[in-house]
Amino acid sequence: MRPSEIKTAEFSIPKMALVYAALIALALSTWGLSHVRLGIGNDLLAMAIAVTKTLLVVAVFMNLLHERRLPKLFAAAGVCWLFLMGTIVSDDFTRQWDDLPRSWVRTEVQSRPITPVPFQGFRNSSH
Amino acid sequence: MSAQPVFEQYDDVSQQVETYTVGMWLFLTSEIMFFGVLIVCYTVMRCREPLAFAAAGHTMKQTIGSINTLVLLTSSFTMALAVHFAKLRQHRQQINWMVCTALIGAVFVALKVFEWKLDAGEGHLPGMHFVWNDPHAGRVQAELFFFLYYTITGVHALHLTIGVIVVLTMALLIRRKFKLLHDDYVPTELVGLYWHYVDIVWIFLYPLFYLIPPPN
Numbered sequence: 001m002r003p004s005e006i007k008t009a010e011f012s013i014p015k016m017a018l019v020y021a022a023l024i025a026l027a028l029s030t031w032g033l034s035h036v037r038l039g040i041g042n043d044l045l046a047m048a049i050a051v052t053k054t055l056l057v058v059a060v061f062m063n064l065l066h067e068r069r070l071p072k073l074f075a076a077a078g079v080c081w082l083f084l085m086g087t088i089v090s091d092d093f094t095r096q097w098d099d100l101p102r103s104w105v106r107t108e109v110q111s112r113p114i115t116p117v118p119f120q121g122f123r124n125s126s127h
Numbered sequence: 128m129s130a131q132p133v134f135e136q137y138d139d140v141s142q143q144v145e146t147y148t149v150g151m152w153l154f155l156t157s158e159i160m161f162f163g164v165l166i167v168c169y170t171v172m173r174c175r176e177p178l179a180f181a182a183a184g185h186t187m188k189q190t191i192g193s194i195n196t197l198v199l200l201t202s203s204f205t206m207a208l209a210v211h212f213a214k215l216r217q218h219r220q221q222i223n224w225m226v227c228t229a230l231i232g233a234v235f236v237a238l239k240v241f242e243w244k245l246d247a248g249e250g251h252l253p254g255m256h257f258v259w260n261d262p263h264a265g266r267v268q269a270e271l272f273f274f275l276y277y278t279i280t281g282v283h284a285l286h287l288t289i290g291v292i293v294v295l296t297m298a299l300l301i302r303r304k305f306k307l308l309h310d311d312y313v314p315t316e317l318v319g320l321y322w323h324y325v326d327i328v329w330i331f332l333y334p335l336f337y338l339i340p341p342p343n
Contacts, residue, residue: 011207027193030334057203057323057330067148075152077156078155
């Protein structure tokens with residue numbers, strides 16, 4: 001590959017400025033949304049906005065949109081691992097107050113009473 | 128335009144650049160898991176103790192958190208500009224935007240330290256001297272919230288501080304025409320990836336800690 005073929009900037013400055021403006025607008029909307037009582041909707045919308053902002057940053061600022069397949073695959077792997085961890089943890093979290101299977105429940109071990117043996121002195125090994 | 132150096136283990140520039148980028152994304156994947164564990168831990172505890180976490184969350188300095196969000200998004204934009212000019216081999220512009228990014232990052236860290244100091248002044252530093260006066264929310268649970276808050280934001284600020292140092296050092300070396308950084312735009316791009324990743328972490332931390340809705 002010749003130096004002239006080396007990758008140059010894919011996104012123009014006006015496009016990046018547009019994305020920056022969108023990010024600021026989304027950040028302000030997150031803040032504004034927190035003043036409206038929507039219950040669980042607040043959290044869901046805030047997370048949806050956060051995911052949108054992340055996609056913008058990853059696609060444009062991190063330039064993943066124009067990357068080759070292998071970097072995209074590694075980036076996707078990170079998200080997959082995170083999703084897997086979240087799924088397993090949420091599964092554990094939602095089940096931990098359920099009744100456990102009987103075979104998993106620890107049973108009390110019957111302990112035998114220990115009868116004390118009176119001390120009878122050391123045996124003299126020389127005799 | 129100076130030619131990009133190709134090291135002997137690579138066939139061409141293209142393969143070299145891809146290897147660099149994949150390596151950085153692999154590192155970022157491990158970082159995703161690192162912060163992912165902390166955020167999942169926080170989410171689980173918040174689901175278990177919604178009242179205490181909401182009460183503790185309302186003592187957060189929302190204004191400082193919001194300003195910091197805007198500051199970090201701005202730094203991401205300036206970093207993207209630095210990478211843009213690095214690809215165009217316009218080193219003067221590149222250095223200027225890198226220094227600008229580092230300064231904005233330093234402002235974020237300074238605001239964060241100021242906020243921690245305010246929180247600690249109100250007795251919200253977990254430990255023996257932790258102060259909690261809300262009778263409707265448990266003290267231990269509120270202390271847990273602040274423990275997670277200091278841990279996660281602390282680790283995030285540490286990442287950003289490392290970013291500031293690296294960006295400043297690189298800008299200095301490019302200014303001194305250090306061959307590896309001056310002739311090759313990829314190191315700047317890789318540091319940019321790291322910087323944007325730290326920004327993304329904050330994008331999630333901001334609503335999680337600062338914008339907790341009151342429980343129904």
